[in-house]
Amino acid sequence: MRILLFTGKGGVGKTTLAAATAARLAAGGHKALVVSTDPAHSLADAFGVPLSADPSEVDSLLFAAHVDSRRLVDQSWRELRAQLRTVLTGAGLDELDAEELTVLPGVDELLALTEVARLAGTGPWEAVIVDCGPTAETLRLLALPDAIAGYLNRTHWKGVAGAAGRLAAHLASLRRLLADPDVAAVRLVLTPERMVLAETRRTLTALALRGIHVDRLVANRLVPRARKWGGPAASWLRTRRAEQDAVLAELAASTPLPVQVVEHRAAEPVGRAALLELAAELYAGSEPLERRHDPAPLLRVRTAGSGYELTVAIPLSDAADLDLARVGDDLVITVDGVRRLVALPVLLRRFAVTDAEADAGGLVLRFQPDGAGR
Known part of the structure; x- marks a missing residue:
């Protein structure tokens, strides 16, 4: 099973590309689940069908779901927190300390990541495609197993058995899952603009420091080439495309990662047919599960x-x-x-x-x- 995580700066089209990837996998005979951890919940709009927190069939071999972090907090975290409070109080901490230690930072994101891992491990999927939130939220999400494990080690939770021990073990398994390039990879989506390029470079560095493998970049929404057209509109297209090509050349010179390009479409790609058309361009000459870049040793x-x-x-x-x-x-x-x-x-x-x-x-x-x- 492969887990592909799509992320990028807000508004670059990562949700559409994640949906297109899942649609292509299913069309190629792979049982695929696409799940969104983005609070915007626009994955349903891409498919043009309603979605819920439970995987639902979009088409033959294609399933989709939205992770509802608030529901997970209400259902899961309250019970775990009560268990931890009982364990900590029994270990000699007074009730106030136990209460403070069970307020973990980033619990919403942690539970969203946990739910993705659960869905990946319990379903019959050959591939799980994750539509992550914008870059900053995704970096926090992917950093949580290390950050919270470090928090546990710095507090009185260290060495406490029971619920805290199970949480620490679970975080370690999440970390191993995310850091295994044979299983997980990030597809970083960008639009060819200077400001987006700068954020993309910072994201590549941050993910490398986290030990998270990025296997390809996707440059989305390139304006079409004007060819031999004339007039002001064609002149604008040529100027804009030349600016975008310059950004892409700069990107290619600064990273060994393969860069795939997708042109901007006049109509928003909604529904399976439009997504498959987009995927044909996105994966021209390759396949979604193909590893096009192996990670260098750290x-x-x-x-x-x-x-x-x-x-x-x-x-x-x-x-x-x-x-x-x-x-x-x-x-x-x-x-x-x-x-x-x-x-x-x-x-x-x-x-x-x-x-x-x-x-x-x-x-x-x-x-x-x-x-x-x-």
């Missing part, structure tokens, strides 16, 4: 003179706000406010960082023997 070490070079495979733009620190055997990397601790290879733990720079392969750090020893 860390690569090579000898360099009397020391070593360590490459951390994260994409960095010239404008990225980068901060590096070393804490014991960990390298702390912070890019545009997103932080990750990376355990240094054993080979480098007795060496000191002497220099760092960014190149096309990512962040390159140089290590030399630490005269002080360790």
